[in-house]
Amino acid sequence: MIILLPPSESKTPHDHGDPLSLDQLCYPELTQDRAHMCDILMEISSRERGWEELGVSQRLAPEVERNTEVFTTSAGPAINTYTGVLFTALDAATVAHEDRLDTVFISSALFGVVNARDHIPAYRYSMTPKLSTWWKKRLSPVLDDAWAAEVVVDCRSGAYRRAWPGTNTLPVQVVTETNGVRKTVSHNAKHTRGLVARHLLNRDGDMPTTPEDVVSALKEAFTVEFEHAQITIVV
Template identity: 35%
Template sequence: MLILLPPSEGKAADGSGPAVDLAALAFPELAKPRKALMAELGRLAKGRAATALTVLGLSPNQAAELEANRDLATAPTLPAADRYTGVLYDALDLPGLRHDAPEAYARAEARVLTFSGLWGVVRPTDAIPAYRCSGGVTLPKAGSVAKLWRQALTPALAPVVANGLVVDLRSSAYAAMWRVPADVADRAATVRVLHERLVDGVPKRSVVSHFNKATKGRLARALLVGDVAADTPKELAVALQDLGFRTETAAPAKPGTAWTIDVVVDSVA
């Protein structure tokens, strides 16, 4: 089983590890685009702040976040498990697993892939510096980050998705960086989280960021702690129900596309 996650906009600052070693990161064949993006983000951060903020989709109040991109090649690092913070990663709590449930953390090392606008994909143990680059940006030189990574990740990920279930918890910006191949679709499940509430006595569903991220973090953690061994989307849906999640499963709308599993939460989730 592979569990695909988005990164978090929020990241732990600083770090205690040595500078990033591109050859030591998972999927070292991605070193060339990683190096090019690091260089462009560094140039952008050292240039006109207003331009950098616009390109990266940041507000003037977020200007301090540009500093992380200035010296990416020499900045101190942290494992991705510690670098990514925010609602999803707080609920997943990889550092807690590492301390309290080492077997579950070992499963995370093997099964969790975090997609990143800068790194493409990383595993929890990959040592990376703080940075700011979402998967939806278009850079002046590199162009669309999503397109760049789609071209690089398609061959890079082919061996790791050749067998087993793919559980896709990514947001749309990161789903655009790698699309489930048609020959993998029958064993891939896109998981959506829907918030259900009563409006004038009628159930209404919507996507609410907090519920979405927190539930995905809890779900990923439950799969790792429970050592769930589902091989198909249907088996995954049953396993999630056994773990206490309310699920609804939909078969692919057309051949070559992934299954959909909706996890429904209410206001007290």
């Protein structure tokens, strides 16, 4: 089983540690593509109004400037680099089965995909429709092969999902229900997806190997519906 997460917009810089080494990241077949994307990001971020080109406010200009140091600043485990609602709910530092973090991967506009244990620096770069198309051509042959025998619990959405649609994914949708009316609330969905990942990492017993196993495992902690290869968590 693979747990595939979206990144967070916010990231935590690392105070110490070796800098980024692209050839140490998962799936070295993507090294040249990652290097190309890093070069583009550094070039854009070095411009006077690079923040504007990256689609963020001037308030985030210091984070954009930090992009120019992507190869020289300290790197640390990706699972600790990404912050935000989902990662707070997951709370990787306290999961019961730490070895299961090897099954956690995170989508990235900069790196395509990283493993939870891969060491990366903090950066500011969001997936756009153009980027998702670019990455799809590169991720599909790699991940289609690497994960062909896996069931992929897909907690991504939007452009990150389009960057690798996959054929064996189980998208996780989260809805709230009030008086029979259902709706999706982004903040709540991120939090719940973090709890979904945490439960799968924390539970005793073997890791799920089929969609039915995943659904059964999640029913231990959530109200779950499973239809058309999609998991819906009702909260």
